[in-house]
Amino acid sequence: MSEDNPHSSNGSSKGWLDKFVQTFTGEPQNREQLVEVITDAEQREVINPGTREMIEGVLDVADMKVREIMIPRAQMVTININETVEEFLPVLLDSAHSRFPIISEDKDHIEGILLAKDLLEYAFCVDRQVVLKDILRPAVIVPESKRVDVLLKEFRQKRYHMAIVVDEYGGVSGLVTIEDILEEIVGEIEDEHDDDESNNDDIRPLNKNTYTVRALTEVDDFNEFFNSNFDEEEADTIGGIVLNAFGHMPERDEEITINGFEFKITNADKRRLIQLKVTRPRDELSEQDETP
Numbered sequence: 001m002s003e004d005n006p007h008s009s010n011g012s013s014k015g016w017l018d019k020f021v022q023t024f025t026g027e028p029q030n031r032e033q034l035v036e037v038i039t040d041a042e043q044r045e046v047i048n049p050g051t052r053e054m055i056e057g058v059l060d061v062a063d064m065k066v067r068e069i070m071i072p073r074a075q076m077v078t079i080n081i082n083e084t085v086e087e088f089l090p091v092l093l094d095s096a097h098s099r100f101p102i103i104s105e106d107k108d109h110i111e112g113i114l115l116a117k118d119l120l121e122y123a124f125c126v127d128r129q130v131v132l133k134d135i136l137r138p139a140v141i142v143p144e145s146k147r148v149d150v151l152l153k154e155f156r157q158k159r160y161h162m163a164i165v166v167d168e169y170g171g172v173s174g175l176v177t178i179e180d181i182l183e184e185i186v187g188e189i190e191d192e193h194d195d196d197e198s199n200n201d202d203i204r205p206l207n208k209n210t211y212t213v214r215a216l217t218e219v220d221d222f223n224e225f226f227n228s229n230f231d232e233e234e235a236d237t238i239g240g241i242v243l244n245a246f247g248h249m250p251e252r253d254e255e256i257t258i259n260g261f262e263f264k265i266t267n268a269d270k271r272r273l274i275q276l277k278v279t280r281p282r283d284e285l286s287e288q289d290e291t292p
Contacts, residue, residue: 034059057185060269066151067144067252068269069184070165070174075204075212075275078103081111085119085130092116099162099177102136107172110164112136139164144173152181184269209280212266215239215273226280228259239273 035056042052077095079088081102092100100114101107111133118135140163142151155161155178165174202217203225213222215237219230222238235241242265243249245258250273255264260281267275 054186061148061152061181061184064148064184064269065144066142066146066148066163066165066176067173068267069148069180070144070176070267071180072174072212072266072275073107073172074206074266074277076101076107076172076175078107079114079132080104081132083132085122101139101162101164101175102132110139110141110172113139113162141166142176143168148181148184151176152178155181206277211278213238213276213278215242215268215276226261226278228261230259238276242276243273 038047038052038055041047042049047055077091077097078101079091081104098116100116102111102114103109104111114132114136118137119130122130140158140160142163142165144165144167151163155163161178163176164172165176167173202214202221204212206212217238218236219232219234219238219241222228223230223232230238230241235244241258242256242263245256245263246254250256250265250268252265252268255262257263262279264277264279265273265275266277267273
């Protein structure tokens, strides 16, 4: 009996491994062919769906720039260097973040990074006054165009977890953390501060008329918050509603008006919408202004 039975499980595994090895040792292959190999491996149950998604996440990260995954400037939670503990502590506790950019005049003037843990030594010393400038860590600055995989390597090698992102003119356009990169590879990372029952982080006001909204916000939650009537049969999330209206994968800063609501894409990658800026309909704003 031949040992090269193509129908045996060993033969199946060997065939996939041969393809994978050829990808790197044979003639140069393109990304699409590599994805085919990975998909074939999943179908043959050589790898599970989670592994396949992670491998594809790594491939996607290799093509990404920091601008595609950063937290936009408008969503940065910052602390002014002149604030007292009493003034900034509510912000620190409400956000549940562990690192905060410290600014002076505005978000273009980053003085450093505050680690929440650096405040612990002051917790039980009532006689010691917290002076922010004395406990700041240096801020790491990276350009929007920096490759995400390169930044991840730097995060690991230099052991820092946050970087401030600047545009070509030196203005601050956002920030990025090591968690943002890892989520592109393994999916959303939830911690003890995440609450599946709460949508406080899904919809946040920028001013009385405009809001930042996660694209994954469910349509019924969006409707309840804005008293709107988007069709829950059309899509599960508000990002799906927006995507259907565009008819294509929109890029950052593209805008569209649906049912009077103005939607602007503030964060998106090649596969999905991430964050939206939403402005209420003008007639609804007028009614609110007239309400005593």
